Amino acid sequence: MRAALVPLVKEGLDGGILSEAGCPGIADPGAALVREAHRQGLKVVPLVGPSSLLLALMASGLNGQQFAFHGYLPIEKAPRAAAIKTLEREAQQRQQSQLFIETPYRNGSLFSDLLAHLQPGTRLCVAADVTGAGEFIKTLPVSDWRRLPAPELHKIPTVFVIGT
Known part of the structure:
Protein backbone atom coordinates (compact mmCIF):
# COMPACT_ATOMS: atom_id res chain seq x y z
CA MET A 1 0.00 0.00 0.00
CA GLN A 40 8.59 12.39 3.13
CA GLY A 41 7.23 15.82 4.04
CA LEU A 42 3.74 15.24 2.67
CA LYS A 43 0.73 17.05 4.09
CA VAL A 44 -1.45 14.85 6.29
CA VAL A 45 -5.07 15.91 6.84
CA PRO A 46 -7.24 13.91 9.28
CA LEU A 47 -10.94 13.87 8.50
CA VAL A 48 -13.69 13.48 11.03
CA GLY A 49 -15.29 10.07 11.02
CA PRO A 50 -16.68 7.54 13.46
CA SER A 51 -14.33 5.68 15.73
CA SER A 52 -15.83 2.74 17.58
CA LEU A 53 -13.32 3.33 20.39
CA LEU A 54 -14.43 6.88 21.11
CA LEU A 55 -18.10 6.11 20.52
CA ALA A 56 -17.88 3.21 23.00
CA LEU A 57 -16.23 5.45 25.58
CA MET A 58 -18.83 8.17 25.00
CA ALA A 59 -21.68 5.69 25.54
CA SER A 60 -20.06 3.83 28.46
CA GLY A 61 -20.68 6.35 31.22
CA LEU A 62 -17.09 5.76 32.31
CA ASN A 63 -14.40 8.43 32.63
CA GLY A 64 -13.88 10.18 29.31
CA GLN A 65 -11.45 12.70 30.81
CA GLN A 66 -8.81 10.10 31.65
CA PHE A 67 -8.56 6.98 29.48
CA ALA A 68 -6.05 4.71 27.78
CA PHE A 69 -6.35 2.41 24.78
CA HIS A 70 -4.42 -0.86 24.94
CA GLY A 71 -5.21 -2.57 21.64
CA TYR A 72 -5.26 -6.34 21.99
CA LEU A 73 -4.64 -8.18 25.26
CA PRO A 74 -2.47 -11.32 25.28
CA ILE A 75 -4.09 -14.46 23.91
CA GLU A 76 -2.56 -16.93 26.38
CA LYS A 77 -4.58 -17.42 29.59
CA ALA A 78 -1.97 -16.52 32.25
CA PRO A 79 -0.62 -13.38 30.55
CA ARG A 80 -4.17 -12.31 29.71
CA ALA A 81 -5.29 -12.71 33.34
CA ALA A 82 -2.28 -10.66 34.48
CA ALA A 83 -3.06 -7.95 31.90
CA ILE A 84 -6.71 -7.78 33.02
CA LYS A 85 -5.67 -7.36 36.66
CA THR A 86 -3.12 -4.70 35.72
CA LEU A 87 -5.71 -2.74 33.74
CA GLU A 88 -8.16 -2.97 36.61
CA ARG A 89 -5.53 -1.58 39.02
CA GLU A 90 -4.78 1.25 36.57
CA ALA A 91 -8.49 2.06 36.33
CA GLN A 92 -8.79 2.20 40.11
CA GLN A 93 -5.54 3.99 40.95
CA ARG A 94 -5.72 6.58 38.17
CA GLN A 95 -9.52 6.86 37.89
CA GLN A 96 -8.83 6.10 34.23
CA SER A 97 -11.02 4.15 31.80
CA GLN A 98 -9.17 1.28 30.11
CA LEU A 99 -10.20 0.43 26.52
CA PHE A 100 -9.18 -2.65 24.56
CA ILE A 101 -10.38 -4.85 21.71
CA GLU A 102 -10.14 -8.46 20.61
CA THR A 103 -10.26 -10.36 17.35
CA PRO A 104 -14.02 -10.89 16.90
CA TYR A 105 -13.87 -14.68 16.99
CA ARG A 106 -12.20 -14.55 20.45
CA ASN A 107 -14.63 -12.04 22.03
CA GLY A 108 -16.49 -14.71 24.01
CA SER A 109 -13.29 -16.02 25.53
CA LEU A 110 -12.16 -12.53 26.50
CA PHE A 111 -15.56 -11.72 28.01
CA SER A 112 -15.39 -14.91 30.11
CA ASP A 113 -11.87 -14.06 31.26
CA LEU A 114 -12.97 -10.55 32.22
CA LEU A 115 -15.77 -11.93 34.38
CA ALA A 116 -13.39 -14.46 35.95
CA HIS A 117 -10.61 -12.00 36.82
CA LEU A 118 -12.23 -8.61 37.50
CA GLN A 119 -13.53 -7.62 40.94
CA PRO A 120 -17.33 -7.62 41.38
CA GLY A 121 -17.54 -3.82 41.74
CA THR A 122 -15.49 -2.99 38.65
CA ARG A 123 -17.61 -1.52 35.89
CA LEU A 124 -17.40 -3.20 32.48
CA CYS A 125 -18.75 -1.76 29.24
CA VAL A 126 -19.30 -4.06 26.29
CA ALA A 127 -19.83 -2.10 23.06
CA ALA A 128 -20.52 -4.43 20.13
CA ASP A 129 -21.32 -3.58 16.50
CA VAL A 130 -21.10 0.13 17.30
CA THR A 131 -23.17 2.11 14.73
CA GLY A 132 -24.27 -1.19 13.15
CA ALA A 133 -27.74 -2.67 12.90
CA GLY A 134 -27.14 -4.94 15.90
CA GLU A 135 -25.50 -2.30 18.11
CA PHE A 136 -25.25 -3.38 21.75
CA ILE A 137 -23.73 -1.10 24.38
CA LYS A 138 -24.11 -1.86 28.06
CA THR A 139 -22.13 -0.89 31.17
CA LEU A 140 -22.66 -2.81 34.38
CA PRO A 141 -20.70 -3.82 37.45
CA VAL A 142 -19.02 -7.19 36.91
CA SER A 143 -21.27 -8.69 39.62
CA ASP A 144 -24.31 -7.86 37.44
CA TRP A 145 -22.69 -9.22 34.25
CA ARG A 146 -22.08 -12.50 36.10
CA ARG A 147 -25.83 -12.90 36.76
CA LEU A 148 -26.89 -12.27 33.16
CA PRO A 149 -26.63 -14.42 30.05
CA ALA A 150 -23.46 -13.52 28.12
CA PRO A 151 -24.12 -11.22 25.17
CA GLU A 152 -23.63 -12.70 21.69
CA LEU A 153 -20.24 -11.35 20.65
CA HIS A 154 -18.90 -14.05 18.33
CA LYS A 155 -17.52 -12.48 15.15
CA ILE A 156 -18.91 -9.05 16.12
CA PRO A 157 -16.45 -6.14 16.39
CA THR A 158 -16.46 -5.23 20.08
CA VAL A 159 -14.80 -2.65 22.31
CA PHE A 160 -14.37 -3.43 26.00
CA VAL A 161 -13.98 -0.67 28.60
CA ILE A 162 -13.29 -1.13 32.29
CA GLY A 163 -13.50 1.58 34.91
CA THR A 164 -14.78 2.53 38.31
Whole structure:
Protein backbone atom coordinates (compact mmCIF):
# COMPACT_ATOMS: atom_id res chain seq x y z
CA MET A 1 0.00 0.00 0.00
CA ARG A 2 2.72 2.48 1.01
CA ALA A 3 4.72 1.81 -2.14
CA ALA A 4 1.72 2.61 -4.34
CA LEU A 5 0.14 5.58 -2.56
CA VAL A 6 3.08 7.77 -1.53
CA PRO A 7 4.47 8.28 -5.09
CA LEU A 8 1.00 9.26 -6.34
CA VAL A 9 0.63 11.86 -3.59
CA LYS A 10 4.11 13.17 -4.33
CA GLU A 11 2.95 13.72 -7.94
CA GLY A 12 0.14 15.96 -6.69
CA LEU A 13 -2.74 13.49 -6.57
CA ASP A 14 -4.87 13.25 -3.45
CA GLY A 15 -4.66 10.01 -1.51
CA GLY A 16 -6.40 8.66 1.51
CA ILE A 17 -6.79 5.80 3.92
CA LEU A 18 -10.18 4.27 4.66
CA SER A 19 -10.76 1.76 7.41
CA GLU A 20 -13.60 -0.68 7.83
CA ALA A 21 -13.14 -0.84 11.60
CA GLY A 22 -12.74 2.70 12.84
CA CYS A 23 -10.27 5.47 12.23
CA PRO A 24 -7.11 4.77 10.22
CA GLY A 25 -4.10 4.76 12.49
CA ILE A 26 -6.17 4.12 15.62
CA ALA A 27 -6.30 0.35 16.24
CA ASP A 28 -5.56 0.03 12.53
CA PRO A 29 -2.34 -0.41 10.53
CA GLY A 30 -2.77 2.96 8.76
CA ALA A 31 -0.25 4.57 11.12
CA ALA A 32 2.66 3.15 9.08
CA LEU A 33 1.46 4.94 5.95
CA VAL A 34 0.91 8.21 7.80
CA ARG A 35 4.39 7.92 9.36
CA GLU A 36 5.87 7.51 5.87
CA ALA A 37 3.94 10.53 4.60
CA HIS A 38 5.38 12.64 7.43
CA ARG A 39 8.86 11.26 6.74
CA GLN A 40 8.59 12.39 3.13
CA GLY A 41 7.23 15.82 4.04
CA LEU A 42 3.74 15.24 2.67
CA LYS A 43 0.73 17.05 4.09
CA VAL A 44 -1.45 14.85 6.29
CA VAL A 45 -5.07 15.91 6.84
CA PRO A 46 -7.24 13.91 9.28
CA LEU A 47 -10.94 13.87 8.50
CA VAL A 48 -13.69 13.48 11.03
CA GLY A 49 -15.29 10.07 11.02
CA PRO A 50 -16.68 7.54 13.46
CA SER A 51 -14.33 5.68 15.73
CA SER A 52 -15.83 2.74 17.58
CA LEU A 53 -13.32 3.33 20.39
CA LEU A 54 -14.43 6.88 21.11
CA LEU A 55 -18.10 6.11 20.52
CA ALA A 56 -17.88 3.21 23.00
CA LEU A 57 -16.23 5.45 25.58
CA MET A 58 -18.83 8.17 25.00
CA ALA A 59 -21.68 5.69 25.54
CA SER A 60 -20.06 3.83 28.46
CA GLY A 61 -20.68 6.35 31.22
CA LEU A 62 -17.09 5.76 32.31
CA ASN A 63 -14.40 8.43 32.63
CA GLY A 64 -13.88 10.18 29.31
CA GLN A 65 -11.45 12.70 30.81
CA GLN A 66 -8.81 10.10 31.65
CA PHE A 67 -8.56 6.98 29.48
CA ALA A 68 -6.05 4.71 27.78
CA PHE A 69 -6.35 2.41 24.78
CA HIS A 70 -4.42 -0.86 24.94
CA GLY A 71 -5.21 -2.57 21.64
CA TYR A 72 -5.26 -6.34 21.99
CA LEU A 73 -4.64 -8.18 25.26
CA PRO A 74 -2.47 -11.32 25.28
CA ILE A 75 -4.09 -14.46 23.91
CA GLU A 76 -2.56 -16.93 26.38
CA LYS A 77 -4.58 -17.42 29.59
CA ALA A 78 -1.97 -16.52 32.25
CA PRO A 79 -0.62 -13.38 30.55
CA ARG A 80 -4.17 -12.31 29.71
CA ALA A 81 -5.29 -12.71 33.34
CA ALA A 82 -2.28 -10.66 34.48
CA ALA A 83 -3.06 -7.95 31.90
CA ILE A 84 -6.71 -7.78 33.02
CA LYS A 85 -5.67 -7.36 36.66
CA THR A 86 -3.12 -4.70 35.72
CA LEU A 87 -5.71 -2.74 33.74
CA GLU A 88 -8.16 -2.97 36.61
CA ARG A 89 -5.53 -1.58 39.02
CA GLU A 90 -4.78 1.25 36.57
CA ALA A 91 -8.49 2.06 36.33
CA GLN A 92 -8.79 2.20 40.11
CA GLN A 93 -5.54 3.99 40.95
CA ARG A 94 -5.72 6.58 38.17
CA GLN A 95 -9.52 6.86 37.89
CA GLN A 96 -8.83 6.10 34.23
CA SER A 97 -11.02 4.15 31.80
CA GLN A 98 -9.17 1.28 30.11
CA LEU A 99 -10.20 0.43 26.52
CA PHE A 100 -9.18 -2.65 24.56
CA ILE A 101 -10.38 -4.85 21.71
CA GLU A 102 -10.14 -8.46 20.61
CA THR A 103 -10.26 -10.36 17.35
CA PRO A 104 -14.02 -10.89 16.90
CA TYR A 105 -13.87 -14.68 16.99
CA ARG A 106 -12.20 -14.55 20.45
CA ASN A 107 -14.63 -12.04 22.03
CA GLY A 108 -16.49 -14.71 24.01
CA SER A 109 -13.29 -16.02 25.53
CA LEU A 110 -12.16 -12.53 26.50
CA PHE A 111 -15.56 -11.72 28.01
CA SER A 112 -15.39 -14.91 30.11
CA ASP A 113 -11.87 -14.06 31.26
CA LEU A 114 -12.97 -10.55 32.22
CA LEU A 115 -15.77 -11.93 34.38
CA ALA A 116 -13.39 -14.46 35.95
CA HIS A 117 -10.61 -12.00 36.82
CA LEU A 118 -12.23 -8.61 37.50
CA GLN A 119 -13.53 -7.62 40.94
CA PRO A 120 -17.33 -7.62 41.38
CA GLY A 121 -17.54 -3.82 41.74
CA THR A 122 -15.49 -2.99 38.65
CA ARG A 123 -17.61 -1.52 35.89
CA LEU A 124 -17.40 -3.20 32.48
CA CYS A 125 -18.75 -1.76 29.24
CA VAL A 126 -19.30 -4.06 26.29
CA ALA A 127 -19.83 -2.10 23.06
CA ALA A 128 -20.52 -4.43 20.13
CA ASP A 129 -21.32 -3.58 16.50
CA VAL A 130 -21.10 0.13 17.30
CA THR A 131 -23.17 2.11 14.73
CA GLY A 132 -24.27 -1.19 13.15
CA ALA A 133 -27.74 -2.67 12.90
CA GLY A 134 -27.14 -4.94 15.90
CA GLU A 135 -25.50 -2.30 18.11
CA PHE A 136 -25.25 -3.38 21.75
CA ILE A 137 -23.73 -1.10 24.38
CA LYS A 138 -24.11 -1.86 28.06
CA THR A 139 -22.13 -0.89 31.17
CA LEU A 140 -22.66 -2.81 34.38
CA PRO A 141 -20.70 -3.82 37.45
CA VAL A 142 -19.02 -7.19 36.91
CA SER A 143 -21.27 -8.69 39.62
CA ASP A 144 -24.31 -7.86 37.44
CA TRP A 145 -22.69 -9.22 34.25
CA ARG A 146 -22.08 -12.50 36.10
CA ARG A 147 -25.83 -12.90 36.76
CA LEU A 148 -26.89 -12.27 33.16
CA PRO A 149 -26.63 -14.42 30.05
CA ALA A 150 -23.46 -13.52 28.12
CA PRO A 151 -24.12 -11.22 25.17
CA GLU A 152 -23.63 -12.70 21.69
CA LEU A 153 -20.24 -11.35 20.65
CA HIS A 154 -18.90 -14.05 18.33
CA LYS A 155 -17.52 -12.48 15.15
CA ILE A 156 -18.91 -9.05 16.12
CA PRO A 157 -16.45 -6.14 16.39
CA THR A 158 -16.46 -5.23 20.08
CA VAL A 159 -14.80 -2.65 22.31
CA PHE A 160 -14.37 -3.43 26.00
CA VAL A 161 -13.98 -0.67 28.60
CA ILE A 162 -13.29 -1.13 32.29
CA GLY A 163 -13.50 1.58 34.91
CA THR A 164 -14.78 2.53 38.31
